[in-house]
Amino acid sequence: MSVSASPCPTSVIVTRLRTAGCVFAEDEAELLIAGAADPVELAVMVDRRVAGLPLEHVLGWAEFRGLRIAVDPGVFVPRRRTEFLVEQAVAAARPGAVVVDLCCGSGALGAALVAEVDRVELYAADIDPAAVRCARRNIAADRVFEGDLFAPLPTTLRGRIDVLIANTPYVPTGEIPLLPSEARIHEPRVALDGGSDGLDIQRRVTAAAPRWLAPGGRLLVETSERQAPHAVEVFRAAGLIPRVVESEEWYATVVTGTRPPDRMPDSLG
Incomplete structure (x- = not known):
């Protein structure tokens, strides 16, 4: 389930991610919005990403050869x-x-x-x-x-x-x-x-x-x-x-x- 209407505009999320050094801020914002169940979870996910946690650890998965691979915090992210x-x-x-x-x-x-x-x-x-x-x-x-x-x-x-x-x-x-x-x-x-x-x-x-x-x-x-x-x-x-x-x-x-x-x-x- 994804957030249908977030009180935090996408542009604000993108700006926060870009300021934190995320090169693909727009793409990451879309993934975070799609992965959050509600605005509260979305805010937590954005905060974790801005703090430097790998995107895959925030989302809980990584894309690899067309598969969605579960990736837990503290586990090596497949490149x-x-x-x-x-x-x-x-x-x-x-x-x-x-x-x-x-x-x-x-x-x-x-x-x-x-x-x-x-x-x-x-x-x-x-x-x-x-x-x-x-x-x-x-x-x-x-x-x-x-x-x-x-x-x-x-x-x-x-x-x-x-x-x-x-x-x-x-x-x-x-x-x-x-x-x-x-x-x-x-x-x-x-x-x-x-x-x-x-x-x-x-x-x-x-x-x-x-x-x-x-x-x-x-x-x-x-x-x-x-x-x-x-x-x-x-x-x-x-x-x-x-x-x-x-x-x-x-x-x-x-x-x-x-x-x-x-x-x-x-x-x-």
């Missing part, structure tokens, strides 16, 4: 550029594929894959309890696990994963203070901080991935253009066949690593 990562994963996933969304956050990537690929067998995991609670609202709750990377996943998935999509944190620790305040203050640091060079979590995922991927299975991660050459080295060292794909439209870089069909994991233990 539009990450739609390119999903695009690559969709291209890699056949109908009935076993897919894992690692570092799943709100579960947006997994939800998109389920929507776009027939009969996907999806599993997801995140270390952040708030993210897990949120993801369970967006994808099958019994397939979302809480814990560190692969640790909480069913061991029956080892050697069976066709597509492993991991939107790992990749901001170098020293660059965290340079992030916009919306991310720096309102999103969990565990979803942003990738260590000294931004690749710490990616290294851990990549090192373990060959034991979990099916022969010919692929690992896909988002990274920066600057980090991509280093990510390629990490993938190659793990025995994966690396490939870099870039999108000028989304200003996004994805590195994929394929487990060679004739190479068996060193250990499944």
Whole structure:
């Protein structure tokens, strides 16, 4: 339900948002008005947005590849550029594929894959309890696990994963203070901080991935253009066949690593 007649004119809301630094103030005002049940709620929502809370946290959802993804306060907001990562994963996933969304956050990537690929067998995991609670609202709750990377996943998935999509944190620790305040203050640091060079979590995922991927299975991660050459080295060292794909439209870089069909994991233990 939306506010049919607000005592606060739209122009006033737009001015408040623009003064607070909202670049797309008109669009945001429309979304806030549409999302509020009454003028009182609208006033609260505008105040929260003006105070710096991400729009998605104020609304309670984010648009991602045409889906409305529930996003709770304190949970990482899925970025539009990450739609390119999903695009690559969709291209890699056949109908009935076993897919894992690692570092799943709100579960947006997994939800998109389920929507776009027939009969996907999806599993997801995140270390952040708030993210897990949120993801369970967006994808099958019994397939979302809480814990560190692969640790909480069913061991029956080892050697069976066709597509492993991991939107790992990749901001170098020293660059965290340079992030916009919306991310720096309102999103969990565990979803942003990738260590000294931004690749710490990616290294851990990549090192373990060959034991979990099916022969010919692929690992896909988002990274920066600057980090991509280093990510390629990490993938190659793990025995994966690396490939870099870039999108000028989304200003996004994805590195994929394929487990060679004739190479068996060193250990499944």
